[in-house]
Amino acid sequence: MKIISSAKYHAKKIAIVEGLKKWSYQDLLDGSVHFAACLLETKEHLQGARIAFMVDPGFDYVKVEWAIWRAGGIAVPLCLTHPLPSLQYVLEDTAASIIVVSPQYQSILKGYASDNNKRLITTEETGTANQPLPVIEHSDPALILYTSGTTNKPKGVVLTHANLEAQMENLVDAWKWSADDHTLCVLPLHHVHGIVNVIGCSMLAGATCEFIPNFSAEKIFTLFLENRINVFMAVPTIYYKLITYWETLAATEQESLYASLKKFRLMVCGSAALPVSTMEKWERISGHTLLERYGMTEIGMAISNPYDGERRAGYVGIPLPNVEVRLVDEQYQDIPAGEQGEILVKGENVFKEYWRKPEETKKEFTTDGWFKTGDVAIKENDYYRIVGRSSVDIIKSGGYKISALEIEEVLRNHEWIKDCAVAGIPDDEWGELVVAAVEATDGFDASIINQWIRERMPAYKTPKRYLVLEALPRNAMGKVVKNDVKKLFI
Ligand code: MLC
Ligand code: AMP
Numbered sequence: 066m067k068i069i070s071s072a073k074y075h076a077k078k079i080a081i082v083e084g085l086k087k088w089s090y091q092d093l094l095d096g097s098v099h100f101a102a103c104l105l106e107t108k109e110h111l112q113g114a115r116i117a118f119m120v121d122p123g124f125d126y127v128k129v130e131w132a133i134w135r136a137g138g139i140a141v142p143l144c145l146t147h148p149l150p151s152l153q154y155v156l157e158d159t160a161a162s163i164i165v166v167s168p169q170y171q172s173i174l175k176g177y178a179s180d181n182n183k184r185l186i187t188t189e190e191t192g193t194a195n196q197p198l199p200v201i202e203h204s205d206p207a208l209i210l211y212t213s214g215t216t217n218k219p220k221g222v223v224l225t226h227a228n229l230e231a232q233m234e235n236l237v238d239a240w241k242w243s244a245d246d247h248t249l250c251v252l253p254l255h256h257v258h259g260i261v262n263v264i265g266c267s268m269l270a271g272a273t274c275e276f277i278p279n280f281s282a283e284k285i286f287t288l289f290l291e292n293r294i295n296v297f298m299a300v301p302t303i304y305y306k307l308i309t310y311w312e313t314l315a316a317t318e319q320e321s322l323y324a325s326l327k328k329f330r331l332m333v334c335g336s337a338a339l340p341v342s343t344m345e346k347w348e349r350i351s352g353h354t355l356l357e358r359y360g361m362t363e364i365g366m367a368i369s370n371p372y373d374g375e376r377r378a379g380y381v382g383i384p385l386p387n388v389e390v391r392l393v394d395e396q397y398q399d400i401p402a403g404e405q406g407e408i409l410v411k412g413e414n415v416f417k418e419y420w421r422k423p424e425e426t427k428k429e430f431t432t433d434g435w436f437k438t439g440d441v442a443i444k445e446n447d448y449y450r451i452v453g454r455s456s457v458d459i460i461k462s463g464g465y466k467i468s469a470l471e472i473e474e475v476l477r478n479h480e481w482i483k484d485c486a487v488a489g490i491p492d493d494e495w496g497e498l499v500v501a502a503v504e505a506t507d508g509f510d511a512s513i514i515n516q517w518i519r520e521r522m523p524a525y526k527t528p529k530r531y532l533v534l535e536a537l538p539r540n541a542m543g544k545v546v547k548n549d550v551k552k553l554f555i
Contacts, residue, residue, distance in 0.1 A: 066134060066201055067230050068269050069094070075244060075271035082275040083123040090271070093127060095194070100132035102192025104163060110199035111138035113206055117161035119143040119152070119170045122254050123276040125188040127264060129165050134207055134226070137199045138163075141209045141221075142255040145170070147523050153177060155211055158221060159420060203227045209420050210257060212362040213468035215439075215456045221420030222362045231413035232257075232365030233265045235385045240331055240356070240372050244271035248296040249288060251280050251303065257362050258336050258464070263298050272296075282310035286322060295329050300336040300464030301343055304355070305494050308346050319350070326351035331372070335360060336464035337496040338451060341378045357381055359451060361438055362466075363416045363429075364388075367408075368449050380448040388412040390449070392442060397431050405443040405452050409435035457547040460489030462497045467526050469499075469547070475521055476501060476528075481509045487528060488550040501528035502550040509533060530554060 072080070072090040081088040088096075104116060116138040120126045133140040141159050143152055156164065156177065163184045164174055171187060178185035207226045211219040224232075236242070248267050252259030267274040275294065277284050285307065288294060299307075311319060334344075334355045344355050358369035359381035367390060370382035384390040392406035393399055400406035415436050418426040429437050439455045460467040469487040476485045484504040489497030503509070511531040519527050532553060 066226060068233075068265070069131070069135070071269050071271055078244060078271055079273050080268065081124045081127060082273060086124070088124045093124070093131065093268075096124070096128040097131035097135055098194055098198065099191045100128055100188075101136040101198055102194065102196040103186065103190050104132060104136045104138060104165075105192070105196060109197070111136045113137065113139055114163070115139045115141050115159040115161040115209065116163045116165060117141040117143055117156055117159065118165040119145060119167065119174065120165060120188055121145070121167045121169075121278060122250060122259075123278075125167060126254055127268065127274075129188060134201065135198050137201060137205070139206045139209055139223075142260065144253060144255045144523065148520055149173065149177070150521055151523060154218070155221075156181075156183070159209055201226060203230075206417060208260070210255065210260075210362050213459070213466045213471060215458050215468070216425070216470065218471065219468070220422060220425065223417045223420050225417050227413055228365070228416055229261065229265065231387065232261050233269045235387055235414060236262060236266050236366055237270050239369055239385050240266075240333070242266050242270035242272060242296075246270060246272035246296045246330065247275065247293050248272060248298070249275045249277070249285065249294045251277060251285060251299060256336075256465075257360065257365055258298070258300065261365055262333070262335075262360075267296075280306075282307050286310065286314075289325050290321060292325055292328065296331045296333075297329060298333040298335075301334055301339045302337070302463045302495055304334055304339070304343050304347050308343065308350060309494075311350055323350065323352060326353065329353060331356065333358060335366075335381075337461045340493065342493075344378050359440075359449070361440075363436060364410050364412075364438070365414045367410050367412075367414070367438075370448075377448050380445075380450045381442075382448055384449075388414055391435065392444060397435075397437075402444070405441055407455055408438040408440045408442050408449075410438060411435050457488065460487075460497050460499055462489065462492075462495045462499055463525055464496070465525050467499060472499065472501065472518075472522065472526060472528060475518060476503070476514075479514060479517060481506050481514065486547060486550045488547045488554075490551050490554045498530070498554075499526065499528045500530050500532075500550065500554045502532055502534045502553060505533045 072094050076091040079087050080090045080093050116133045118129050120129050130140050168187045203226050206223050208224045209221040213219045250263045332353045332355050335358045339357045354376045356370045356376050358366050360366035367388045368381045369385050370376040389411040391409045441453045442449045442451050458469040472487045473485050476482050485501050487501045490500050492498040
């Protein structure tokens with residue numbers, strides 16, 4: 066594994082910072098060897114066993130992730146804020162045999178683990194350093210990340226070590242990562258943006274990655290003012306929130322921040338469309354033109370504005386080196402220049418398969434091996450511009466991908482809801498807001514439904530507003546009226 070050989074090369078350098086605590090690459094190597102031994106117990110190789118982990122961002126997270134890889138397991142990061150049913154879905158779908166938790170999450174999963182005969186261990190446990198580690202093949206599966214699609218349940222995206230290395234190496238080269246870099250991780254660590262672009266690239270480059278436990282504009286700006294951090298990556302909603310907070314500051318504070326931000330080497334934005342207005346405001350605040358790029362759980366990053374050349378507002382840039390991109394029509398034939406088409410991607414960066422879903426995997430690739438992204442783009446003067454998605458059922462909110470069908474399925478289980486249609490409506494801050502049009506029975510109470518669904522689904526998937534659609538006949542619900550639903554809420 067290149068990430069391990071790179072860590073050995075940079076052994077003495079600081080890898081991780083959490084508040085006043087610091088760990089070197091040697092600490093990470095030692096910690097992950099010990100924890101790998103703990104995972105292995107008497108085994109020589111985990112042989113692709115799925116190891117789920119619910120661990121706070123920081124040293125322990127990286128230690129556990131590397132330990133799983135070094136012991137021959139497949140890492141399955143769990144979302145720290147998911148309600149139990151969502152966690153259970155991932156644990157059951159992957160048939161994870163071991164669950165690793167930060168001590169404070171033990172109580173959430175204890176009952177599930179004992180009822181289902183799973184081994185539950187905390188990050189504090191440790192094994193013996195003398196245990197030999199297995200040989201890991203490039204083609205071995207390394208990571209399963211869950212992503213929503215046009216089906217009602219999220220699918221596990223299987224990424225091999227080869228996929229992850231290609232994704233990281235492409236970005237380290239394209240964005241000129243170096244061991245002198247110091248980045249700040251504010252993103253959730255069950256998605257590719259935080260895992261690959263922030264932690265993976267910084268570790269591969271021998272750079273330093275600093276963590277804060279959760280998003281706080283105030284905390285982020287405080288750290289920026291300390292002039293250590295020089296690389297930052299986030300979703301558009303985070304830049305929007307930082308701008309909103311910046312607007313509340315006194316002029317002198319704004320000037321100090323400008324001076325600190327101006328010294329950054331790189332600021333990247335992605336996971337959802339970056340509004341031109343956000344890009345322009347950030348430029349005034351920081352003196353930086355954000356580098357927007359386009360990616361997906363299944364492919365890592367595929368298209369990026371250039372590090373050195375023109376960063377064009379409203380465009381995601383040009384294909385990264387070693388990533389092939391085509392725009393095609395509905396028959397998967399190349400479209401004439403200047404027309405819009407679905408983005409197809411090929412390269413070592415592209416995932417292996419959907420976990421235990423051979424039919425769905427096959428469906429998402431063309432017969433000659435191109436991955437169908439479902440995103441529609443147009444190429445103008447060599448730069449790609451994303452114009453939409455081929456499915457109205459996929460919503461992007463706060464950088465999270467959300468399946469409208471998944472929410473509809475849950476809502477329909479409530480006795481007050483006869484039928485419903487969920488859609489995303491444009492929103493400056495969140496990109497899209499999740500809304501639900503509901504055909505309700507008597508007694509329907511939106512606030513009770515809101516609470517009810519939040520116990521079953523993560524808050525960011527929960528519809529923000531409800532409208533009782535008495536005017537629409539029952540059969541008008543569903544896919545065909547999604548655009549009407551959107552109009553109703555705007
Ligand atoms: C939260 N809220 C939302 C919301 N998310 N409202 C509307 N839409 C959403 N999506 C509401 C909550 O319900 C709550 O409201 C209030 O906002 C605060 O919630 P929170 O959870 O505390 O939000 P916050 O902590 O402010 O987090 C916002 C955020 C977070 C932007 C930091 O959403 C985030 O980390 N997003 C990043 C996701 C990400 O990494 N995506 C990458 C996927 S990979 P109330 O009323 O209850 O107070 C990928 C590939 C690629 O896409 O290309 O990178
Ligand atoms: P996910 O499945 O969560 O990895 O989300 C991937 C999706 O995010 C892509 O298929 C796109 O629809 C969207 N996306 C990522 N980056 C951008 C971007 N820069 N502009 C527009 N959409 C983006």
